[in-house]
Amino acid sequence: GKWLGDSGAGTWPRSSVTARGVKLAQLGHISTHPTSHLATMAASTIASSALFAKASIGGKSLKAKASKAPRAVAPKASKVVSMAAAAEDVPDMNKRNIMNLALVGALGLPGTCLVGGYAFFFVPPSGPGGGAGIAAKDANGNDVKAADWLATRQAGDRSLTQGLKGDATYLIVQDDGTLANYGVNAVCTHLGCVVPWNKAENKFMCPCHGSQYDFQGKVVRGPAPLSLALAHADIVEGTVFFSTWSETDFRTGLNPWWS
Numbered sequence: 001g002k003w004l005g006d007s008g009a010g011t012w013p014r015s016s017v018t019a020r021g022v023k024l025a026q027l028g029h030i031s032t033h034p035t036s037h038l039a040t041m042a043a044s045t046i047a048s049s050a051l052f053a054k055a056s057i058g059g060k061s062l063k064a065k066a067s068k069a070p071r072a073v074a075p076k077a078s079k080v081v082s083m084a085a086a087a088e089d090v091p092d093m094n095k096r097n098i099m100n101l102a103l104v105g106a107l108g109l110p111g112t113c114l115v116g117g118y119a120f121f122f123v124p125p126s127g128p129g130g131g132a133g134i135a136a137k138d139a140n141g142n143d144v145k146a147a148d149w150l151a152t153r154q155a156g157d158r159s160l161t162q163g164l165k166g167d168a169t170y171l172i173v174q175d176d177g178t179l180a181n182y183g184v185n186a187v188c189t190h191l192g193c194v195v196p197w198n199k200a201e202n203k204f205m206c207p208c209h210g211s212q213y214d215f216q217g218k219v220v221r222g223p224a225p226l227s228l229a230l231a232h233a234d235i236v237e238g239t240v241f242f243s244t245w246s247e248t249d250f251r252t253g254l255n256p257w258w259s
Contacts, residue, residue: 136161
């Protein structure tokens, strides 16, 4: 504003008024000079504004702090009710065990039938007396009856039958007209061809690669590396049965390579 001082009219700088007013207020000195009144009024106004601002800021701070205070949360009764309902839905352990056993039984029965059928088809039942092996089969798939077999064959005959594991196996009629107690597996030890009996040569002679075996199946010419396998041939209640030969090979004096 304008003021009339000793030196005449002039303009009082706002910053000077503020500074002098504050200083005079601090010293508690009140001057009778017009300038002193203006400074005092300015200082009072500024101090009031500062106090108002501080109070306003403090109020906002308190309000903000109050707004951040945690609220009490009521317990969730719905969660307790849900847990109780879930507990009621849990089945009894005894009922669960019974259901599991029933399910296992239902699934296991078809599997047992399948396995049983497989075993019956691919693993022929043993003959009378147990441990007798499997019955020899003729070309028509019938069990070989020793009496009928010998009645139609001469001494020295070597005819094919179905033996262990379904392999072609020779039954041998001895010189006295009886059946030899061993059979000779007809599968060549070179590459698995079926080796025919050559009566004129008195040998088993392989047509695939020329391997030869003597009348008992012992290898006498390669490329086959081993003799033909042996099998026990026993007569049980009139039927010929084959069983695994696990003793020493009487032709070579060695342990059987096929066992």
